[in-house]
Amino acid sequence: MPSVELKAGAALPALKKTIVQRQIDCYSGVRPNSIHTDLEWAKQKGFPRTLVQALMSTAYVSQMMVKWLGAGFVQGGQISASFINPVYEGDTLTARAVVKSVEDVSGRPHVTVECWCENQNGLKTMVGSASGFTDQLRNKQ
Amino acid sequence: MIEFKTISYEVVQIGEEFRSDDFTVKPEDVDTFGYAVDDHDPWYFEDDDNERDSPYDGKITHPVLLGNLALFMRHNKYIVPAGLHAKIHCEFVAPIRVGMHVRVYGKLIDKYERRGRHYIVTRFETREEDTGQVLVRGNFTQMIFPQSGVHQHAKR
Numbered sequence: 001m002p003s004v005e006l007k008a009g010a011a012l013p014a015l016k017k018t019i020v021q022r023q024i025d026c027y028s029g030v031r032p033n034s035i036h037t038d039l040e041w042a043k044q045k046g047f048p049r050t051l052v053q054a055l056m057s058t059a060y061v062s063q064m065m066v067k068w069l070g071a072g073f074v075q076g077g078q079i080s081a082s083f084i085n086p087v088y089e090g091d092t093l094t095a096r097a098v099v100k101s102v103e104d105v106s107g108r109p110h111v112t113v114e115c116w117c118e119n120q121n122g123l124k125t126m127v128g129s130a131s132g133f134t135d136q137l138r139n140k141q
Numbered sequence: 142m143i144e145f146k147t148i149s150y151e152v153v154q155i156g157e158e159f160r161s162d163d164f165t166v167k168p169e170d171v172d173t174f175g176y177a178v179d180d181h182d183p184w185y186f187e188d189d190d191n192e193r194d195s196p197y198d199g200k201i202t203h204p205v206l207l208g209n210l211a212l213f214m215r216h217n218k219y220i221v222p223a224g225l226h227a228k229i230h231c232e233f234v235a236p237i238r239v240g241m242h243v244r245v246y247g248k249l250i251d252k253y254e255r256r257g258r259h260y261i262v263t264r265f266e267t268r269e270e271d272t273g274q275v276l277v278r279g280n281f282t283q284m285i286f287p288q289s290g291v292h293q294h295a296k297r
Contacts, residue, residue: 017179023176023177026174026177027174027177027178027209045286051225053209053226054226055205055209055226056177056178058205058208058229058231059174059177059203059205059208060178062180062203062204062205063180063182063203066184067182070196071197074204074233075234075235075236076232076234077204077232078230079229079230080229080230081228082228083226083227083228086225136196
């Protein structure tokens, strides 16, 4: 992972994901009467296509944070997210994060990032924050 | 025979407790999750210690691997035709590993109506059953679909 400066405003490398139905099936489990895996049911509920489960977006944030902070996220990391727009099968999401603050927490260096996912039209689908400790960075920078 | 009620804003009560099924984390769960979210970090998949280059002794799993186990707790008490996830807060306390025997414990801590939509808030802890070790804790907010089945937002 390229070096990310530990200062407010520094951006983490973005992650881009195009989500196909098979991935939704694997994440959510194939069930009848599911807005995630049953297209007819999703349409009955008013959606144009099956919905990507919102939690999948937190997995992208987790991926960015584990790649960067390593054990400092696996043990002591946090994610807070609001899901503000639906994500549909076939959408391409870009997960982004920008350093918001760096401070000491319980005597350990700690970082908080603002994070979000946006779809191929630039519409934000998830907004929130993530945090963790910076004393065990991967690929020491 | 136990008859499950269909979940609704009126039926669920603040203070109500939930418990997931017990679940043993299997290698195929990690494989499937890795494919689903397209995350093949060597910490989760690499057997070779040098290739893995991890501070952990052996492989761990994606920290968010067990998210759905928490969400599905309510399915053990109710018929849940559909719902939408509105918010989540997660704290990752300890690494999850293949072979762990886990369960999620939850409690409904709030329910509210906003702009004609119904929401429930559940606090949860995912624990390793054998040791009681907390692995992940947090809370999540879900929107419950009305009996009519369709919210206006779905038509966007």
